[in-house]
Amino acid sequence: GMMRFLKKIWPPVVQSFPGAQLQLYGMGVPAELRAQCDRAKNVTLLGSSSPLREAYEGCAFAVAPIYSGAGTCFKVVESLALGRTLVLSPYAGRGYDGVVEHGQTVWMGRTDEEMAAGCIQLLNDQAMRNRLAGEGSRRVNERYSFRRFQDVVNETMEDIRKSVSDHAFGQRHNKHV
Numbered sequence: 001g002m003m004r005f006l007k008k009i010w011p012p013v014v015q016s017f018p019g020a021q022l023q024l025y026g027m028g029v030p031a032e033l034r035a036q037c038d039r040a041k042n043v044t045l046l047g048s049s050s051p052l053r054e055a056y057e058g059c060a061f062a063v064a065p066i067y068s069g070a071g072t073c074f075k076v077v078e079s080l081a082l083g084r085t086l087v088l089s090p091y092a093g094r095g096y097d098g099v100v101e102h103g104q105t106v107w108m109g110r111t112d113e114e115m116a117a118g119c120i121q122l123l124n125d126q127a128m129r130n131r132l133a134g135e136g137s138r139r140v141n142e143r144y145s146f147r148r149f150q151d152v153v154n155e156t157m158e159d160i161r162k163s164v165s166d167h168a169f170g171q172r173h174n175k176h177v
Helices: 002-016 031-039 052-057 074-081 112-124 126-143 146-175
Strands: 022-025 043-047 062-064 086-088
Touching: 002 022, 002 031, 002 112, 022 052, 052 074, 062 074, 074 086, 074 126, 086 112, 112 126
Parallel strands: 022 043, 062 086
Antiparallel strands: none
16 A cells, blocks of 8 residues: 555655655565655655654654555554544545544545545645544544443443343243243
């Protein structure tokens, strides 16, 4: 997805904002992607040497151009939890119903053109970035906090206790019938 972003989405962004900088954070970057980063304008490959929180704090927004893979994209929740909205593909937002919502918490682009437009819009509009990030952070903290985790575990355990108790009650009474 990042190769596609660098080739098709990033060039119109840099054309609109010549000073825009893209910093890629992560480890195990394939050689082909490293080479594409070298060819692209205003792109820095950070690797994973910088602390993650600092990487998010230093950016206007994150991008998640993910088009395949298994499971949910944790980078989405990570970005929102750390106070940054993001431009993402619909695929990257899978599994986050009620959290990831175009125009409410993120900019979701279905096409390369929509992804580029989202980057340009968010670079242009700090108030929009802040609004999306604030609402995204609120929703993530509401749904994925440790307190919410505890509540779900407690609710599940209570359901299990009730089920076991009801099953045991039913067996005791069936013996006497």
